[in-house]
Structure formats: C-alpha cells, structure tokens
Amino acid sequence: AYLRLAELSRAEGQLKKAIHLHRSLAVNTSWSPAVRQRILRGLAEDYLAAGRWDDALTQLDELRKLDARDPAIYRRLCQVYLRKQDGERAEQALKRAHRLEGNARGDELAILHSELARRFLADQRQREAAKSIQEALKLDPNCLPALRLSVDIALHEGKEQEAADALQSLALTAQPGSEDDYARM
Numbered sequence: 001a002y003l004r005l006a007e008l009s010r011a012e013g014q015l016k017k018a019i020h021l022h023r024s025l026a027v028n029t030s031w032s033p034a035v036r037q038r039i040l041r042g043l044a045e046d047y048l049a050a051g052r053w054d055d056a057l058t059q060l061d062e063l064r065k066l067d068a069r070d071p072a073i074y075r076r077l078c079q080v081y082l083r084k085q086d087g088e089r090a091e092q093a094l095k096r097a098h099r100l101e102g103n104a105r106g107d108e109l110a111i112l113h114s115e116l117a118r119r120f121l122a123d124q125r126q127r128e129a130a131k132s133i134q135e136a137l138k139l140d141p142n143c144l145p146a147l148r149l150s151v152d153i154a155l156h157e158g159k160e161q162e163a164a165d166a167l168q169s170l171a172l173t174a175q176p177g178s179e180d181d182y183a184r185m
Helices: 002-011 015-026 033-050 053-066 071-083 087-101 106-122 126-139 144-156 160-171 179-184
Strands: none
Touching: 002 015, 002 033, 015 033, 033 053, 033 071, 053 071, 071 087, 071 106, 087 106, 106 126, 106 144, 126 144, 144 160
C-alpha cells in the first residue's frame, strides 16, 4: 500500500512525499529482493523526477548490485549520465544494455550522441557538440538528429557549403523529414 501511495504521490507531483515514503520503506532490510528492487526503482524515479541526478545514480547503482542482468537499469543509467552530460558513461551503460538484450544498435548509440550534442549546444559548448555529432554520424551516417544538428551548426557558423552538404545528406537519407527540415532548406 505504501509503495502504491508513493507512486501516486510522484504521479501527482508530490515529490517530497514520494521520496519520504520510498526512503521510509528502504530502511527496512528484511524485504524480499523483488520488493526491495521495487522500492529502489521507485526512489530512483522520484529522484529523477526531482532532478536530483546524483541521488538517482546512487539508487540505480544499488539496483544494479541487486540485479546486474536487467537491461532497464542500464538504460536508466544511460539517461541519467546523459542528463549529467557524461557521454562516455552514458554510452557504456547503453552498450551494456544492448549486450544484455542481445543486440548491438549503432542507430541508438548515434541518437545518444546526437542528444548529447544537443545538450552541449544548449550550454554553448560548440566543440564538444561537434565531436558528438561526428561520433553519431560515424555510427550511423543517416542519423537524422545528427544531420539536423550539423546543418544548424554550419548555418550558425556561417559555413554555407557545409550546411548545404549536410542538407543534401539529410535529404538523401530516404527517411521522412519534418517541417523543421523545410525551414533549414
């Protein structure tokens, strides 16, 4: 009942209450492993919703110790590292999830690097963004988010030929575009 109440509190935006309930439950060490995992997952989600990345990482690491074969934990770790702009650890976590799922997905890794580049650009970190875009395009030359970002960077820097080349690559991906792509053109 308390677990469900904590989940409902988080869903209603009452994060302090949800964290308090999950932490109160986590103190008891006699829970079964399944219940303990559910408590720690809930607490990690509470911290993520509150933007407390380091606390979320602590809970996810505890979860990983309980069940190192759960790819969902590594995917969540990837998301937290991405929010912290730690691309190397985010990539490692995603690759671990891929290994556990039994499939390596270069396209998903490319999207990860594209999102990292987008976050770098938001922080005015052009050099790191350019490196992330290069890595994304190396993994998947048809990665739409990376191609779009490369166009935006080239336009921002006044490099019209590079922007035109990136636009051409974007158009030749044979993937559906968006209204934003027309504005770039």
